[in-house]
Amino acid sequence: MSASRPRLAVWKFSSCDGCQLTLLDCEEDLLPLADQVEIAYFLEASRDTGPGPYDLSLVEGSIATRTDIERIREIRAQSRVLVTIGACATAGGVQALRNARDFDKLRSVVYARPEYIDALATSTPIAQHVPVDFELRGCPVDKRQLLEVVTAFLAGRKPDVPDHSVCFECKRRGVTCVTVAHGTPCLGPVTQAGCGALCPAFGRGCFGCFGPKADPNTRALLPLLRADGVADEDVARLYRTFNAEAPAFAEAAEEAGR
Amino acid sequence: MTHRSTRLLSVGSLARVEGEGAMHVQVRDGEVESVRLSIYEPPRFFEALLRGRRYDEPVDITARICGICPVAYQMTACQAIEDACGVTVDGQLAALRRLLYCGEWIESHSLHIYLLHAPDFLGLPDALALARTDRELVERGLRLKQAGNQIMEVLGGRAVHPVNVRLGGFHRLPDRSELDRLAALLRTARRDAEETVAWTAELDYPDLHVQHALLALRPPDSYPLDSGTPTLHSGYPSAVAPLTAFLVAEFERHVVEAQAPHSTALQATVDGRHYLTGPLARWRIAAELLPAELRQMAALAGVGGTCDNPFRSIAVRAIEVLWAVREAQRLLEEYESPPRPAVPVPPRAGIGHAATEAPRGLLYHRYELGSDGTIVSADIVPPTSQNQAAIEADLRDFVQQRLHLEDTELTRQCEQAIRNYDPCISCATHFLDLTVEGR
Structure with a gap:
């Protein structure tokens, strides 16, 4: 193993974990990919976490709490390339349906003591808070497209992800x-x-x-x-x-x- | 160590669990004072967002509660809404749904056994480090996981958030060649699953015995998966009649969810007691419904009839994977294409309930519909919020017995103990930052 392998980080915000899971679902490509990169931060897969900077950060989930806003800024500062993965990270996700509703009323439907809940009234995409280098779509993202994006950014080229219908x-x-x-x-x-x-x-x-x-x-x-x-x-x-x-x-x- | 001391063990962001949570353990003068699993992942308000939506939407919307067990949500939502509409889906359509659910059990359990839990038993940070010492082992796990994913892709279109499930059945029926391909994959998966069970016999299990009330579904003639009566085991080993059952429709009379201040997940009690759901509960309540051959293999792997060590849940999961593979094989062998992909489910005003066994434990849905199918209210009780109080109680006992360990090792073992329950924080927030505290 060389010390110069690119460093990959995977981050989670408000989401269902499905897009990160898609990375683990790349079964036959997973071990070969792990040979090519250093997985520096990927909590769902490893308790070993390394400090930044990171060459490529994959961000899942939407911004839904005040702490999230601080955290995404730190992640941006530590990441050479930041790619959002999935509908939550690129458009706020299904939980953004609350944006159009009365938030206090909504909270009280689920929680008896809504004041304990640290949640913003809106769920917003990552790009509304920090510059994003590429947005990969899907609920969940597609496995082949995810591998293409990771490979492309690690090779320093533009990912071949069409924007047609x-x-x-x-x-x-x-x-x-x-x-x-x-x-x-x-x-x-x-x-x-x-x-x-x-x-x-x-x-x-x-x-x-x-x-x-x-x-x-x-x-x-x-x-x-x-x-x-x-x-x-x-x-x-x-x-x-x-x-x-x-x-x-x-x-x-x-x-x-x- | 000082004479008066308070220890604080703390994990800010738990690894290898699904979702975000933390653990805080506080020890004062040699006694565990408090144990908290805090679920800080922000809530997503699904139950509130479902109000006013159409009755055919929860099958896709509730799948998004969890990327690891979307099928559990889809199956439970369908059954609850069909119950409200007075429709029962049976025969080969029910068999195909069960096959899809077997796929999710195989996928989710293999992910947990090999990628999330196994590294703990071998003192490694992750499955990639494990692959460097035993690549064949990890490849076996990935192959097994892939077999589960393949079932989900053939029947559901994709492994995360399948698109082919609808009220009444499916959008499209699989063709014979696709099912034959699955049958071929399952032959290898069966061997891999048998080897997984045998491998769990070789692991070193920390000693921990717990006594909880246990809740699982119990069908009349099969290990629980997509149906059965909610059945409660008192947890007391010497109880004369340990099992009591209640109707799914009475679930909310027995199971009460309350909000804990340190958590965005709601915590449940059954008949006023905290309890455990999931593999250990299913095993205690329904192992006798497994084929004798599987029970013998489990016994060889060290899982007896009253398995009360949460660390051995990995072995129970391995048995459940093998059962799910065999069940999938049976369903494929007996499959005959039904006349149509779905039966009609016309809306009507009413309330419907359903419970199924997600890989992590019992999942309950209730929907109230208006006459045009508009959702008036929805209630979802996921496995992890049911397990949270029991996990905290177990951690307290676990730490108390291991106070001689230094902080790093004790914290590592606590994390392993938490992973015994395969907590799914994404589900629960519809969980964990480990802090063992010592001031």
């Missing part, structure tokens, strides 16, 4: 369009690729877990969703799930709800 992946995979063939409502045309057109391949409409594609035409999709029998409040609800705070989805939900 899920529709491209359906065509490439030869999946019959669920909207055209079955009238199934689908967010595929406005959602960023990366999952491999998973839901359509299972006969289900895309529910947007990778967030908006670049320049999504949500306005053109609205009449199609209506034509498939989706009520406007359901269109709004569809956009308001795992990437509710991604600006393009927030606006689309707003527009449908109007």
Whole structure:
């Protein structure tokens, strides 16, 4: 083992752990990857933790407490490259659904003594607090894309992660369009690729877990969703799930709800 | 050591657990004064966010409570909502759901056994260090984990937050060639699982015996997984009739969740007592329902009928992995494609309950629906909030018996003791910073 292997760190904020787990799910690639990098900080995998600086920090989860804000600033200062992984880190996650609600009322539904709870009224993406070098989408992130991002940054090149829509992946995979063939409502045309057109391949409409594609035409999709029998409040609800705070989805939900 | 002393053992961020938590142990004049598992991971307010959503959404939304056991959430949410709608999913659709759940048990338990817990028994910081001393061992664990993931990918589309589960069944049925591929993988997985059970017999187990009330589901004719009656073991070894049962619909009359000030997880008691759920509880309450061959293998691995040492939970998990592999094989052999991927589940006003066995223990969901299927209220009781008080009680006994150890070693052993329960903090905050304190 050489002392000059790049140092990788994995950090967790408010999240379900699923994106970090995706790294451990790279079973056959995990041990070879561990031979190439020094895993300097990855609490879910190791009690050995090393101080910064780190060459690559992968950040999972959203900012949900005051302490989080301080912690992400320290992590940024210690990281040469900072990549956010997953819908929580890039768009606030499903827990950002609280952003539009009365927070005190919300807390009291779950906790008898809400005053003990250190939580901000909003769940926000990492990039709202510190500069981020790359955002990897998905709820959860895709294993192949995650490996591509790690390999690319360690090699000092740009990751090959397309920002086009899920529709491209359906065509490439030869999946019959669920909207055209079955009238199934689908967010595929406005959602960023990366999952491999998973839901359509299972006969289900895309529910947007990778967030908006670049320049999504949500306005053109609205009449199609209506034509498939989706009520406007359901269109709004569809956009308001795992990437509710991604600006393009927030606006689309707003527009449908109007 | 001074004559009057207070020791403070503390782990600010527990490693190799799912989610964020800390431990604080305070010892004064040779007596453990307080033990606290603090769950500082911020709460995510799922129960509140589900209000006003549609009844077909919790299957995807509650999966996001936990990336390690999303299927447990999906299965429990489906069953509870189907219960509210008066629909029972049975036959081959229920069998496919059970197969998917077997996949999650294999994946989650293999992750815990090999990547999170094994390094403790071997005095190593992580599985990567373990791979440097015994690569074959870690490769076996990863292969087993992958077999579980493959089941989840075939039936669910992906291992984390599967997309193919819906009320009434699935969006799409698997085809025969996909299932044949799983059957081939499971033949290797069965051998790996048998070797895992045998390997747990070689480990050194710290001595700790606990007496808790235990709660697990007990089905009439199988080891618990996706169904069964909540069954309580009094925990007293000499009790004449140790088992009592209650209906799932009466769960909240027996199990009460209260908020501890140091934690964002809610802590539960059953009939006023703290209790343990998970592998040790399932084993005590339902081991007799396992095939005799598996019980013999467990006995050879040192797991007797009344396993009360939490450190041996790794061996119980290994047995459970083997059981899940065999169960998956049985389900595949008996599978016949059902006529349609899902049965209709029309909404109606009502309340539905369900409980299943997540890898870490009993998981309970309750939903109240309006007549159009809008969720009026939701209640979710995850395993780790049920276990938290019992974990703290066990740590207190564990530390008390080991006060002669110096801080670093004692803290390390405390962390190992916490990992016995495979705490899932992400679930609980819907947990740990270890501090052993000595002022």
